[in-house]
């Protein structure tokens with residue numbers, strides 16, 4: 001059996017930084033440390049941090065003392081609320097996300113209409129949208145383009161900025177941009193900034209490559225992780241057999257041992273151990 005493991009698998013630098021710094025905070029702080037939402041979309045990582053004393057809350061009103069802001073970032077109102085309530089923030093927003101906030105602020109001030117391509121309910125999009133002002137639309141899929149263009153026409157704004165969620169599907173982003181450019185009236189100019197992060201882009205490209213070369217593809221990561229779901233979608237386009245597993249317990253190792261070529265890729269919030277456990281289980285079955 002040949003196993004191809006993605007070189008870009010596992011924690012990206014934004015997630016690695018968030019996990020490391022949170023652990024450091026837990027060691028150096030005497031009082032309670034809170035985190036707004038899951039630090040990363042992965043059950044095992046969340047459980048491990050909980051066991052080390054991190055308190056996860058869904059609302060800033062439940063926090064006091066020190067509050068960690070995760071790599072996805074938060075809406076600007078959270079910064080204002082924390083200041084008012086004297087909560088010390090440990091801001092672990094990924095620099096790539098902060099860069100998008102800055103772009104959104106800049107073009108909002110220049111009175112652009114902003115199209116934000118990404119998943120509506122994703123925390124990163126909710127955060128970025130708060131910096132876009134009232135003239136913005138989140139576009140999650142192609143079917144929403146028509147409505148977004150209608151809104152721009154109604155606003156009478158003649159400049160549109162298109163940006164994306166850092167972990168959005170590269171191919172879909174390009175298709176959406178092309179369709180917008182074809183449908184927007186000629187008197188409205190469009191600026192496109194591809195804000196999909198490099199770590200995401202490389203991971204998606206490698207997933208596409210590996211999934212074309214193997215008989216079975218295993219995508220490892222949290223089911224609620226947006227970037228991992230995209231890796232699954234990409235694999236399904238290129239490979240007949242794809243498994244989405246949070247860890248080795250989700251895989252029937254005996255059943256898949258009939259495949260001669262297996263590919264493995266993990267999302268940005270997946271710890272290396274989850275991948276290592278699967279590889280070990282596969283190797284054990286081969287050696288029997």
Ligand code: SF4
Pocket residue numbers: 012013014015071072094095096097166167197198199200268
């Ligand atoms: S996926 Fe990219 S933007 Fe998101 S945390 Fe990782 S490095 Fe940062």
